[in-house]
Amino acid sequence: MKTNNLIAYSALALKSILCASILWLFATDHVLAQSNQATLIKAGTVIVGDGTTMSSVSIVVVGDKISEIGPSSSVEAPSGARIVDLSDHTVLPGLMDMHTHINSSDHDGGDMSVLREHGAHGAIYGVVNAEKTLRAGFTTIRNAGALHYADVALRDLIAQGIVPGPRMYVSAASLGITGGHSDVNGWSHLIDIPGTGMVVDGADNLQKAVRTLVKFGADHIKIVATGGILSSGDAVDHPQYSDEELRAVVEEAGRLGRKVIAHAHGAEGLKAAVRAGVASIEHGSLVDAEGIELMKERGAFIVPTLLILDEIIEFGEERGIPEYSIQKAIEMSDLRETALRKAYQEGVRFAFGTDASGNLHGRNAQEFEVMIETLGARPMQVIQNATYDAAELLGILDQVGTLEVGKWADIIAVAGNPLEDITLLETVNFVMKAGEIYKHLDK
Ligand SMILES: [Zn+2]
Incomplete structure (x- = not known):
């Protein structure tokens, strides 16, 4: 009886591992860029999230966080960084x-x-x-x-x-x-x-x-x-x-x-x-x-x-x-x-x-x-x-909710200016969550 149980458990465990591997393959398929690669986003207009805007800035993402935001002329891409050009987009917090x-x-x-x-x-x-x-x-x-x-x-x-x-x-x-x-x-x-x-x-x-x-x-x-x-x-x-x-x-x-x-x-x-x-x-x-x-x-x-x-x-x-x-x-x-x-x-x-x-x-x-x-x-x-x-x-404003250095890199982008036409937010072209890109329609 015990042996039977053991075989049954082993079979179950093997099945779980197989399922987990399949799920893992499935999951990675949805992530366009892994967070271990630094990213430099060239942004057109940025809606910060706190009521202010910025223009012609670059955002550097390292790991799951925003590590730098500043004028495109002064922000340098970390070596090996992926460059995402959203200079014709409006960039917002997720x-x-x-x-x-x-x-x-x-x-x-x-x-x-x-x-x-x-x-x-x-x-x-x-x-x-x-x-x-x-x-x-x-x-x-x-x-x-x-x-x-x-x-x-x-x-x-x-x-x-x-x-x-x-x-x-x-x-x-x-x-x-x-x-x-x-x-x-x-x-x-x-x-x-x-x-x-x-x-x-x-x-x-x-x-x-x-x-x-x-x-x-x-x-x-x-x-x-x-x-x-x-x-x-x-x-x-x-x-x-x-x-x-x-x-x-x-x-x-x-x-x-x-x-x-x-x-x-x-x-x-x-x-x-x-x-x-x-x-x-x-x-x-x-x-x-x-x-x-x-x-x-x-x-x-x-x-x-x-x-x-x-x-x-x-x-x-x-x-x-x-x-x-x-x-x-x-x-x-x-x-x-x-x-x-x-x-x-x-x-x-x-x-x-x-x-x-x-x-x-x-x-x-x-x-x-x-x-x-x-x-x-x-x-x-x-x-x-x-x-x-x-x-x-x-209760997580210290981690998310605005585009600021040190916060999670939850970043989206839309074509055009949602401050003039709010319905533009219904068509999002770029989605990054915690440094991972899940959607980029230009790609
Ligand atoms: Zn409800």
Whole structure:
């Protein structure tokens, strides 16, 4: 019996090694330049990420970091450096999407996918979506909910270079109340249906849930503070979770060095989450005057996720999104525009986020145009929301978010000037992440 086991294990081990080699071959295929070679990028205009620009500069990348930036006339290429000529391009820091569901399918029609799919489905979608996202110029993402720790696994395999994709910060499953946005509602009580997140009630249970999520790899905790669009039986303006429950989550996460991000549309649930100390409000659709003041006071961010609501209204029916969700989106649309524009104009911190799910993966940059239209923002502001501000929200501004010496070499380039036409960011010609080139259309 023991020998049989040994043979079985050896066969399994051999299989793993073979699979790993194949994966490795596959992975290196996606990297156009390894980070051990120094690179000198000749840049036309540079959008630094902090609201400033530079022109005719060269950027030297050694290993995974930027080692020098200066006027092209004075910067010398290290010996053996690869020269990348982007002098007819605008060069920017890698973009950062603070709200993705990278493990969601291309045909996600609401909460029913939990009934039709296994955890492995999410893992495989993640591999496909991660590459699309990276090639679209997004070198960092914050994932805001995934089942079966599929986002944890994807984050780790991307970090190991096995799967091409953006640098990931993940929440694993969201925490939500019984009957709320993370639950699946409207069915017979005889059917035991798993949630779209982790369904947990009560401060003690939430404390344990936070510890469990952190134990299995969560970088931050996502909590559902109000009803949502893609769930039945809950209203977007009703709070979910009591103040005590919200505090328990934020306190426990804080003890473990984790920030909390809160899904909130309605004003009351939003304010309760901000008072409890969350770092960001996801969506923030119906934020009121008191909420705006509170968020400014606490330095909490809104991640507005605008594009997805328009998509649900316009294409929801053909993509199989349930009628109740489309109806919720329509009812909220105008109110949301007024509320979020006011918050943006009055100085609440905003960070770029799309809620990328369904077929939004790789189209993340379309959010910029909607931000400008909805929030009354300027192109430079929304670029900053997707670089400097996003990095600050994640707590990694010392490593990323602007093009500066000593930071990770996350660098993208587009033809033309996105400050004149923001939609140019939808066509990225060059993508470098941590010194490795993943896309260079001239090549
Ligand atoms: Zn979301």
